[in-house]
Structures are given as structure tokens and as C-alpha cells.
Amino acid sequence: MSKLEIKKTSVTKLDTDVIVNAANEELWEGGGVCGAIFREAGSEELTKSCDAIGGCKTGDAVITPGFKLPAKYIIHAVGPRWTDGNHGEPGLLYSAYTQSLNLAKEKKLHSIGFPLISAGIFGYPVDKAWRVAFQACDDFIRKNPDYDLKIIFAVLDDMILNIGEQIILNEF
Numbered sequence: 001m002s003k004l005e006i007k008k009t010s011v012t013k014l015d016t017d018v019i020v021n022a023a024n025e026e027l028w029e030g031g032g033v034c035g036a037i038f039r040e041a042g043s044e045e046l047t048k049s050c051d052a053i054g055g056c057k058t059g060d061a062v063i064t065p066g067f068k069l070p071a072k073y074i075i076h077a078v079g080p081r082w083t084d085g086n087h088g089e090p091g092l093l094y095s096a097y098t099q100s101l102n103l104a105k106e107k108k109l110h111s112i113g114f115p116l117i118s119a120g121i122f123g124y125p126v127d128k129a130w131r132v133a134f135q136a137c138d139d140f141i142r143k144n145p146d147y148d149l150k151i152i153f154a155v156l157d158d159m160i161l162n163i164g165e166q167i168i169l170n171e172f
Contacts, residue, residue, distance in 0.1 A: 002141045004134070004151040006164045011154040012040040014113035015070045018063070019154075020100050022117045023076035025055055027062070033115040037074060041067040050076065059095035063103050071113065075100045079118030082125065090132055093118055097136035104149065111150040116160060126160055130167045138172055 011019050011033060022033045027050035029038040038046050049064040053076075056062045061077040077100045080092040096117055104112045116133060118124035137151050155161045 002144075002147070002149045002151070004137050004141075004153075004168070006153045006155065006161060006168065008156065008158070008161050009154050010036060010156060011113050011115045012036050012069060014152055014154055016111035016113040016150070016152060017071060017109035018073040018075055018104055018107070018111070019066070019069065019071040019113040020061075020115065020117070021074050021076045022115050022120065022122075023056060023078050025058060025078050027051075027053060027055055027076055030121075032120040037069070041069045041074065046074070059092035059099070061096060061099035061103055063107065073107065073109065075103050075112075077117055079122060079124065082118065082123040085128070089118075089124065090128070093124065093129065093132045094136045097133055098140065101137065101140040101149070101151075105144065105147055110148055111152070113152045113154050116153065116155060116164070119160065126163050127167065130164045131171070134168055134172050 021037045045067045053062050056078050058078045061075050063075050066072050077096040079096045080089040116129050119126050119129040
């Protein structure tokens with residue numbers, strides 16, 4: 001049976017089959033979660049792997065090896081930059097999560113670790129980002145009742161953690 005949880009930890013420390021990188025369209029090493037993933041995985045190897053892919057559109061996801069991470073794979077999901085919520089941001093963010101979950105299933109992976117995509121330097125409001133993330137995961141679980149997937153959201157910030165816990169408790 002699939003389950004979802006939130007942990008206060010770095011996504012790079014999760015011992016899951018795959019972790020998700022909050023990537024940019026160019027798949028370049030960035031700051032925040034993306035930078036941490038590149039550093040922990042091995043920047044040179046991961047950069048070569050991402051360069052070979054060539055990029056990823058907003059709302060989509062691609063997969064690379066995990067290299068030096070505990071996770072076997074990294075899914076690079078590109079969430080939207082927040083403007084005002086009226087430029088397709090919710091749909092693009094939902095798609096980034098859905099594409100990640102579908103890739104995990106295609107690869108027969110049974111545990112996935114997510115950061116809160118787009119809520120960092122891309123400026124997506126935290127409460128709205130949590131709701132989209134939880135809705136995408138809930139919809140995936142409902143559409144795939146025979147597929148067991150452990151979904152872990154890894155966050156470091158207490159405020160972000162508390163908002164997520166309140167939303168999952170009261171709305172999902």
C-alpha cells in the first residue's frame with residue numbers, strides 16, 4: 001500500500017530508490033536543493049549526464065543515475081517560476097510531480113523522495129506548493145491502487161515542515 005510522509009531532512013540523505021531534483025530547464029547545477037544534489041551526487045558526473053539529456057521543459061521530468069547518492073536515481077523535475085498563479089503555474093507544478101511519479105513507476109521504483117518543488121528560488125507560495133504536491137501524489141495513488149510507492153517529502157525548514165503537516169492533516 002502506498003503512503004506519503006514528510007521528514008525534516010535533506011533530500012540527498014534519503015535512502016530511497018529515487019530522489020527528485022527541483023531542476024531548471026537547462027538541467028544545470030543551481031543553488032538550493034539542486035546545488036546540494038549536484039554536490040552530493042558528484043557534480044562532474046551528474047553534469048555530464050544532464051548535458052547528454054540536453055534539457056527538460058517546465059512541467060516535465062527526466063531521469064539520471066544517482067551516482068554517489070544513497071538513491072539509485074535522480075529524477076529532474078522542472079517546476080514553474082511563480083508569477084501570480086494565473087500563468088498556468090498550478091498545472092505545470094502538478095505535471096512536474098505527476099511526470100516524476102510516472103517515471104518512478106515506469107522504472108519499477110518503490111520509494112521516492114521529493115523536495116517541495118518550486119517553493120524555493122522559483123518563488124511558489126509554500127502553502128499553494130504543498131497543496132499541489134499533495135494533490136498530485138494523492139491522485140497518483142488513487143489511479144495506481146495496485147502499485148506500492150513510498151513517497152517522502154524532505155524539508156529542512158521548520159516553517160515549511162509545519163505548513164505541510166497542517167495541510168496534510170486537515171486537507172488530505
